[in-house]
Amino acid sequence: MAEENISEAINASFERAVQKSNELEADLQLNPEKHRVLTGDRPTGNLHIGHYFGSLQNRVRLQNLGVETFIVIADYQVLTDRDVFKDISKFVLELTIDYLACGLDPHKFKTHIFPHSHIPELNQLLVPFLSLVSNSELSKNPTIKEEIQASGQNVINAGMYTYPVHQAADILFCKSDVVPVGKDQLPHIELTRNIAKRFNKKFKARVFREPTGLLSETPMILGLDGGQKMSKSRNNTIMIKATEDETMKAVKSAKTDSERLITYDPDNRPEVANLLRIAALASGGTPQNLAAEIGDQGAGKLKQIVTESINEHFREIRQRRAHLENNLDFVKSILREGIAESRNVAQKTLEEVRAAMNMDI
Template sequence: MSEEIQYTDINKSFEAALERSRKIEEDLIKNPKKYRVLTGDRPTGLLHIGHYFGSLQNRVRLANMGVPTMILIADYQVLTDHDAFDKISQNTKQLVIDYLAAGINPEKQDVIIYPHSYVPECNQLMIPFLTLVSNAELSRNPTVKEEIESAGLKNVNAGMYTYPVHQACDILFCKGNVVPVGKDQLPHLEMTRTIASRFNKKFCTDMGKEPVFPEPQALLSKTPMILGLDGSQKMSKSRGNAVMLSATEDETAKLIKKAKTDQDRNITYDPVKRPEVANLLMLISLCTGEEPTAIAARIGDGGGGMLKNTLTEALNEKLRPLRQERARLEKDPEYIRKVLLDGAAKAREIGIKTLEEVRNVMNMKI
C-alpha cells in the first residue's frame, strides 16, 4: 500500500485548494470542453433553498457555459444511513423536477442526469478501487465520521465506511475532472484523487501504459453556508428550518414569519454577533444581488418584521418562475422518466468505454 492519506494535511491545504479552484474557474470560461463536472444529490427528500443557492444555481451556470456535466442521483448511497427506502423512486423523480425547473436542460445543454442504480458499470470499479485503500484510511475519513455522528448511527454498516470509495467510482467512471464541493467534502475528494493516482501508478505508468483516470480537482463553492431559519444550524428539512423549492408563496411566508431574529430593532449585518439576522440578510442578498449591508441600512429601524417581509417578497419573486415550471413538470411524469432513462443509457455508454480501458490495463481483457 502506498503512503496513507494524511487528512490533517488536507484540512491545512484548504487555501491551496481554493487557489486551484480560482484557476479552474478562469479556465472554464475559455475552455469549457476541457472539463467534465460530476455533481449530484442523494434522493432523501425534496430540495430546499439551501440546495438552490448552494449548488443548483451553480450547476445551471456551468451547463450554460457549455461545460459537460454529469448529474448523479445517488440512490444506492441512501442505503448507507437511511432505513426509509420506500420513497427513493418518488424522491428521484422530484429531484429531476427540481433540476429541470431550476434551468437544467439535457436537450439543449451537455448534461446527463442519471440514477446510480441504473449504471452497473460504475459499481464494477468498486472492487479494484477497494484494493487501493486501507481500512485505516476509511476509518479516519473526517467526513464519514461527521456523517455517522449527524445521522446518529449506532450500528454502522460497511457501506458507510466505503462511501468515499463509492464516490470515487461515481467520479472516475466518467473521468470527471472537476467536482463542485464545499470545504467539508475535500477529504472525500482527496480519497478519489488518491485512488486515481494509485490505480494509474500500479496498472499504467509502472507498466509503461498511459494513465486511465484524471485526478479530479475541487471547484469550491463561492456561496457561504446557508443556515436554516433558526439561524443556528445548517438548513435541513428534518430540522424544520428549511423553505422547500416546492413550497407555495403562502407557505413560504408562514415559514419565514417563524424565523429567528433578535431583540435589537435596528437591523445591522453582523454575522458574528447577530448570526440570525445576518443569515436572513444574506438570503435576501442571494435573491436580489444587493449587498447585505445595504439591505440592512435600507431596513434600518424597521425591525425583524420588516426584515422578514423583505425576505418573503424577495424569495417568492426569485422562485416564482421556478415554481411555475415545477408545477408544469409535475403534470408530465413520462417526460421525467424519459430524462432519467435517456441519461442512464448515455451514462452506461461512458461507463462501458471506461471499463474496457480498465480491463485492458489490468490484463483482464479476453
C-alpha cells in the same frame, strides 16, 4: 505543539485547494469544452433553497458555459444510513423535477441526469477501487466520522465506510475533472485523486484524470433557526417547491433577535445576518445594503423583504415545477436518456479498466 503543526498543515492544504480551484475556474471560463463536471445529491426528499443557492445555481452556470455535466442521483448511498427505500423511486423523480425546474436542461446542453443504481458498470469500479485504499484511510475520513455521528445509528453498516470509495467511482467513471464542493467535502476529493493516481500507477495506464474540487463562493445557508445548516431533517428549511403562502409562514417562524435596528453582523447577530444573506441572494443585492434599507423598521420588515425576495426569485421556477409535476412521462424520459448516455460512457471506461488490469477477453 503537535496540534499547532496539524492546524498549520490543514490550513496549508486548504490554501492549496483554493489556489487549484481558482486556476480551474479561470480555465473553465476559457476552455469549457476541455472539462467534465460530476456532482449530485442523495434522493432523500425535495431540495430546499439552501441547495439552490449553494449548488444548483452553480451547476446551471457551468452547464451554460458549455461544460459537459453529469448529475448523479446517489440512490445506493441512501442505503448506508437511512431506511427509506420505499420512497427512493419517488424521491428520484422529485429531484429530477427540481433539477429541470431550476434550469438544468439535458436537451439543450450536454447534461446527463441519472440514478447510479442504473449504471452497473459504474458500480463495478468499486471492487478494484477498494483494493487501492486502506481501512485506516476510510476510518480516518473526517466527513465519514461526521456522517456516522449524524446518522444516530447504533450499528454502522460497511457501506458507510466505503461511501467515499463509491463517491470516487461516481466521479471517475465519466473521467470528470471538476467536482463542485464545499470545504467539508475536500477529503473526499483528495481520496478520489489518490485512487485515480494509484490506479494509473499500479496498472501503468493513463485511465483516470485526477479531479479538482471547485469551491463555492456562496456562504453556507443556515436554517431558519439561525444556528445550524439548512436541512430537511432539522425542519428549518424553505423548499424550492413551497407555495408563496408556505414561504411566508416559514419566514415568519425564523429566529431573529430583540434589536430593532437591522444590521449585518454575522458574528454577533447570526440569525439576522442569515436572513439578510438569503434576501440578498434572492434579490441580487448585498446584505449590507438591505440592512441599511430596512434600518430601524425591525424584524417584521426584514421578514417581509425576505419573503418577497424569495417568492419573486422562485416564481418562474415554481411555475415550471408545477408543469413538470403534471408531465411525469417527460421527466422519466429525461432519466432514461441520462441512464443510456451515462452507461455508454461507463462501459467505455470499464473496458479501459479491464484492459489495464489484464482482465479483458
